[in-house]
Amino acid sequence: MLAPARSARSFRRHETKRRRPRRRRRGIAFFHRTQKRLHREVSQLAKFVIGSSFVPTLDHIWRQHVVRIRRARRSESAAIESLLRESFREYEQVYTPEAFEITTPGKHDIEDRIKHWTVWVAVHGNVIVGTVSAYPEGATLHIRSMAVHPKMQGHGIGKLLLARIEHFARATGYKRLILNTTPFLTRAIRLYEGFGFRFTGAKRKSFGMQLRSMAKRLTSAS
Secondary structure (H helix, E strand, O other), rough: OOOOOHHHHHHHHHHHHHHHHHHHHHHHHHHHHHHHHHHHHHHHHHHEEEEEEEOOHHHHHHHHEEEEEEEEEEEHHHHHHHHHHHHHHHHHHHOOOHHHHHHOOHHHHHHHHHHHHEEEEEEEEEEEEEEEEEEEEEEEEHHHHHEEEEHHHHOHHHHHHHHHHHHHHHHHHOOEEEEEOOOOOOHHHHHHHHHHOOHHHHHHHOOOOOEEEEEOOOOOOO
């Protein structure tokens, strides 16, 4: 026996029910595609700090402020001095008094560095929360006095500072970055290693402290 013919309305209702799961699947797929597209767009916007131009990344937006890397000004010497002392205070008892004084230079020494070296600061809002200095020796750029305020550590500011130095070094023709560190600065060593620095094997004592050298070679392929 033939099945009774369906009315047009009944047929459309039946087709709608039958197609609904497929629509739902298409909706989920569209949602995932949209998420991926938005992620790509955000990633494309997430450029790096180069001089005064800065486009924030998701990792470096903190409390609705952007961390910006720029060259230090002589008027900021006192703020940099305070930052260095605050950043290394937890290690003060491990350093010898002479070594701690060298590690945390005073205002006038920092003014001289800004005049003769290259000094950068990381600025969060209007507050300096990170710093690093560099001076040349032949084709090598030496990194000194890198510090991030304890309350701002873990937000990628150290990586931003290192990346800014590397960009500067490559742009000005340096072939190698080098720094000295002490064995108890384990967090800093992990940061350096993650950024491509390796121990050179060179060791020396300075003001009663054991120093180890780490270097990163800059090649066109890296």
